[in-house]
Amino acid sequence: MLSYKELLDRVKDQLQREATKRVSRLVLPEPDVRFVGNRTYLYNFKQITDAIRRNPDKVLMYLARELATAASMDQEGRAIFIGRKSKDSFRVLIERYVMDNVICPVCGSPDTHIEKVKKVTMLVCEACGAKSPIKG
Ligand SMILES: [Zn+2]
Structure with a gap:
């Protein structure tokens, strides 16, 4: 049997955990997608990988694989994909990546x-x- 104090501590722990959960909610930047010829530029790729604190190379590899295309990164931290890919596809993939690789x-x-x-x-x-x- 738990004492009253132990129960109280347990409830307090729970409340603290709930509070941390709220404070540390992740804010994902909206993908900034632009088409240049037959390529798709993800302008704020760097901001996205900074926000989720993941290695940009790994995220780039994931996106390229899921979009079934080739991708590269330029000096400004923009990601460039071959072919035209919709903003929605990036949003969905990034959210999925976050669910599988970032969220506890x-x-x-x-x-x-x-x-x-x-x-x-x-x-x-x-x-x-x-x-x-x-x-x-
Ligand atoms: Zn956790």
């Missing part, structure tokens, strides 16, 4: 980082300490 599945916090444990890529949560293997 245990507490929902975006304050996470990637760690390699042996050969498994783990999502390590800085808010609750959970380690979750990353899908794919």
Whole structure:
């Protein structure tokens, strides 16, 4: 049986966790997509990867694979894709990437980082300490 004080502490913990969850809600920049000839420029690619704190090369590889095209990055941190890709497709893919690679599945916090444990890529949560293997 838990004492009254233990119960109280537990409730307080829970409330604190809820508070952190709200404060650290991730704000994703809207993809700034422009077409130049037969290419698609994602102008604010750098801001997006900064916001989610993930390696731009990894994110670029993911987007290129999902869009089934070739991609590169220029010095200004813009991502360039071959072919015309809609803004919506970027929005959907980035959100999916964030759900799978950034958001902690245990507490929902975006304050996470990637760690390699042996050969498994783990999502390590800085808010609750959970380690979750990353899908794919
Ligand atoms: Zn967590």
